[in-house]
Amino acid sequence: MPEQPEVVWHHTRIQPEDRAAALGQRPVVVWLTGLSGSGKSTLANALEHALHERGHHSFLLDGDNIRHGLNRDLDLSPEGRRENIRRIGEVARLLLDAGLIVVTAFISPYRDDRAQVRNTVGEARFLEVHVRAGLAACEQRDPKGLYARARRGEIQHMTGIDDPYEPPHAPELTIDTEAQGVAAGAAQLLEALRERGAV
Amino acid sequence: MPEQPEVVWHHTRIQPEDRAAALGQRPVVVWLTGLSGSGKSTLANALEHALHERGHHSFLLDGDNIRHGLNRDLDLSPEGRRENIRRIGEVARLLLDAGLIVVTAFISPYRDDRAQVRNTVGEARFLEVHVRAGLAACEQRDPKGLYARARRGEIQHMTGIDDPYEPPHAPELTIDTEAQGVAAGAAQLLEALRERGAV
Numbered sequence: 409m410p411e412q413p414e415v416v417w418h419h420t421r422i423q424p425e426d427r428a429a430a431l432g433q434r435p436v437v438v439w440l441t442g443l444s445g446s447g448k449s450t451l452a453n454a455l456e457h458a459l460h461e462r463g464h465h466s467f468l469l470d471g472d473n474i475r476h477g478l479n480r481d482l483d484l485s486p487e488g489r490r491e492n493i494r495r496i497g498e499v500a501r502l503l504l505d506a507g508l509i510v511v512t513a514f515i516s517p518y519r520d521d522r523a524q525v526r527n528t529v530g531e532a533r534f535l536e537v538h539v540r541a542g543l544a545a546c547e548q549r550d551p552k553g554l555y556a557r558a559r560r561g562e563i564q565h566m567t568g569i570d571d572p573y574e575p576p577h578a579p580e581l582t583i584d585t586e587a588q589g590v591a592a593g594a595a596q597l598l599e600a601l602r603e604r605g606a607v
Numbered sequence: 608m609p610e611q612p613e614v615v616w617h618h619t620r621i622q623p624e625d626r627a628a629a630l631g632q633r634p635v636v637v638w639l640t641g642l643s644g645s646g647k648s649t650l651a652n653a654l655e656h657a658l659h660e661r662g663h664h665s666f667l668l669d670g671d672n673i674r675h676g677l678n679r680d681l682d683l684s685p686e687g688r689r690e691n692i693r694r695i696g697e698v699a700r701l702l703l704d705a706g707l708i709v710v711t712a713f714i715s716p717y718r719d720d721r722a723q724v725r726n727t728v729g730e731a732r733f734l735e736v737h738v739r740a741g742l743a744a745c746e747q748r749d750p751k752g753l754y755a756r757a758r759r760g761e762i763q764h765m766t767g768i769d770d771p772y773e774p775p776h777a778p779e780l781t782i783d784t785e786a787q788g789v790a791a792g793a794a795q796l797l798e799a800l801r802e803r804g805a806v
Contacts, residue, residue, distance in 0.1 A: 420652070420656075421652055421655075421667070422652070422655045422656065422659055422665075422667070426659065427659075427664070427666070430659065430662075430664060431664065453619070453621070456620075456621045457619075457621065460621055460625065460626075460629065463629075465626070465629060465630065465664075465705075465706070466621075467626070467704070467705040468620070468621070469701070472620075473701060473704065477697045477700065477727075478694060478697040478698065478701070495677060495694075498676045498677035499677065499698055499701060501676065502666070502668070502672060502676075502677070502698060502702070503701070503702070503705065505666070505672065506664075506666040506702065506705070506707060507664070508705060528676075
């Protein structure tokens with residue numbers, strides 16, 4: 409066995425505050441909610457780059473790393489959507505406890521589910537952001553071609569078409585992506601994180 | 608609206624390599640497996656302190672932050688245990704992609720389930736560690752009083768009593784907690800992380 413470095417045994421557990429302090433930031437989850445095509449992913453990536461360039465440590469949860477991994481057993485039924493958001497909220501809590509700033513980009517159409525996440529991660533760490541664009545604009549953008557498929561009846565449970573979207577009553581922030589561009593929206597998000605003392 | 612800092616829009620996504628580089632480490636999951644009472648949590652906490660003191664960024668997944676959160680809907684049946692480990696593996700993957708060194712402390716009794724996690728996170732990022740102590744020693748330690756309750760028939764599905772434990776055939780490391788103390792075990796783990804180039 410190679411020579412061993414000295415390790416001191418601690419009985420205690422490293423605390424979330426310790427992890428955040430070591431990273432020089434105060435963890436917050438930026439929870440982006442809105443219709444498909446509203447601009448959540450674009451804003452999320454722009455915010456992540458802005459944070460990264462400023463030396464902060466964040467992580468993005470979105471369909472790309474959740475749907476085919478942790479939540480691959482869930483469908484788009486109301487129950488499946490609810491469990492989808494519950495698990496994402498629990499993972500966000502773990503990432504926050506690890507000291508990271510978390511950005512999420514999910515339609516998350518139901519008010520109650522978002523309220524449950526707020527409760528899971530704690531009010532002080534939850535920044536609900538309504539990424540707003542009208543259905544007509546989202547349908548025109550249709551970056552994944554989902555609206556077209558839903559209109560042709562090829563897919564069901566499309567939020568805005570045959571499933572409801574419940575906009576937040578009192579989000580911490582609203583970003584209107586019909587009225588302003590990505591850079592301005594990302595700057596708003598960064599400013600909101602500054603006001604919270606996160607960065 | 609307050610004056611906005613300039614934000615440059617990137618179309619790309621921040622990659623796992625970028626996150627790891629920003630944290631100055633190479634992410635690995637230290638997967639501790641062994642009987643209840645074998646010393647997994649104690650070793651995990653000792654390793655975390657050693658990493659923290661050396662300026663590294665890690666996160667611990669264990670019963671305390673998983674059982675009553677993400678996996679509170681699961682029972683101790685073989686199917687429940689399998690899904691428990693699957694989800695923990697998926698969360699470990701996300702934490703690794705976030706750049707963190709991950710330490711897990713779960714009995715994880717089934718070989719197939721651990722092999723699935725190895726596959727999920729990728730061979731190069733998986734360090735399977737058998738935390739070994741005989742059943743007699745574990746039962747004598749019985750830190751949670753679970754063996755006593757199992758012997759009295761008050762709880763079922765106790766690994767080692769009425770549920771099997773499948774030890775790893777070829778773990779990256781075995782730590783015998785009957786033969787050596789916590790500090791020596793944590794030092795072995797740290798050395799293994801050094802050999803991997805993680806720290």
